[in-house]
Amino acid sequence: MSLSSIINNIPKAELHLHIEGSLTPELMWRLAKKHSVTLPYANVEEIEAAYNFEDLQSFLDLYYAGAGVLRDEEDFFTLMWEYLSRCFDDNIVHTEIMFDPQTHTERGISFDVFMAGFLRAMTKAKEEYGISSYLIMSFLRHLSEDDAFKTLEEAKPYYEHITAVGLDSSELGHPPSKFERVFKHAKSLGFKIVAHAGEEGPASYIWEAIELLDVDRIDHGVRCQEDDALMAHLKEKQIPLTVCPLSNLKLCVIDDMKEHNIIELLNAGLLVTVNSDDPTYFGGFLNDNFNALHQSLNLDEHTVRTLAANSFKASFLPENVKADFI
Ligand code: ADE
């Protein structure tokens, strides 16, 4: 069997996926028409052509603008259903999905609207595809800690449907330390904790996420190699890194996929996983990320199987369920 077939057929978990980053240009266009939203594009092709980024912020500006077409429960259902259908095609059997509530509540769209749509699609995917899915509520780090506290409070009716709390958006200038109190509170409520760190930000932000936020996983973390003590700590504690190769390329974290350090991190004994981040903006879903790595770094079958096993090891699934895939 070719490596590409192995990549397609092996069961996988995805652990770093922003649902708003799975909005296809076609759906964006359709919803803009439905809600009479004026987009700065003449057609779907122009939307696609705009996806050229020079850094994280240039992407985030488009990503938040794109999310503006999501208005009613059906929109959020369709967004989630399209992603979960894509998971079925890619043989993703479990996924832990980030959503950015503040992107919607800031526009006057309440938790009741987006959560109803998300949960309906997640239930349908479990029934029809057998796919399990968890939700990670992410705070936008360019906003204040008070705003994050307010969001955590607003989410209260939905706590039973939320597995983890995360931190995303503009990294530089917004270190994890800015959110120490709200994550302490979230942890005390029983949520798992994840945080984007070491994507554009320095290794010290990864340390802060570990020491101040008490994270269960680091999202990205690819700059950990800048600090030997951090590498040793990540290895010893087996703190997972949810790495997103095509994202790193599209956001100019690396210049060429051949430079990607994921295999060096794996060989150094770190628990790394492959993920798609914002697949429709970065040119590929999960299997595309595996294939891009294979093309540039020549993965072998053992490495693909290890990365797939890691995706379950690093997940928040119960240990007995993980065991079936490791
Ligand atoms: N939100 C969506 N994608 C993100 C990324 N790659 N980094 C930070 N925040 C994000």
Ligand code: ZN
């Ligand atoms: Zn991300």
